[in-house]
Amino acid sequence: KQEVTQIPAALSVPEGENLVLNCSFTDSAIYNLQWFRQDPGKGLTSLLLIQSSQREQTSGRLNASLDKSSGRSTLYIAASQPGDSATYLCALGGSQGNLIFGKGTKLSVKP
């Protein structure tokens, strides 16, 4: 059974710092990996999608990487801002398109 782990569970950084969020998974037979952002009391906003054949994707200050052989993905956030404060979720796509989620990393960026 696929298991997804996100470490750390919570992270607090000063504004302007570059940071890395980690996601690890136990089964490398994945179709894709998606990173989401969730603000308190809100739904999920898709940030980046990496297909299983890809190694990384970039959008603005965000860069996500995928290493299936080691069962790891990272989300790199450059020059963090207070507006980046949210919970970040990693999810692995299965053969039916369903997603298996990690429990998230709660990020707080201090002004």
Place this chain on the structure above:
Amino acid sequence: NAGVTQTPKFQVLKTGQSMTLQCAQDMNHNSMYWYRQDPGMGLRLIYYSASEGTTDKGEVPNGYNVSRLNKREFSLRLESAAPSQTSVYFCASSEQGIEQFFGPGTRLTVL
């Protein structure tokens, strides 16, 4: 485009009552999903519909039924609500293997 919409936004039920959560998408996606989100458990798949006319169980289907009414709409029904079904429910849609989009969620409390 509205994306994925869910109704109602909030609901309080008494144990044993029934209700239907509604979901609609306007992106012409074939696949739709229902997840629940609980503190400490992350998001878990309840049911999904890979295409119009098909539905399948996810990780936590007990106590729920679903209907794929047409390509746009996918409803989730609680026949006899229990306190363990207190949760936030999210509907999502996608094309298989492609980015998944989420609705704003329904916050359900069962007393």
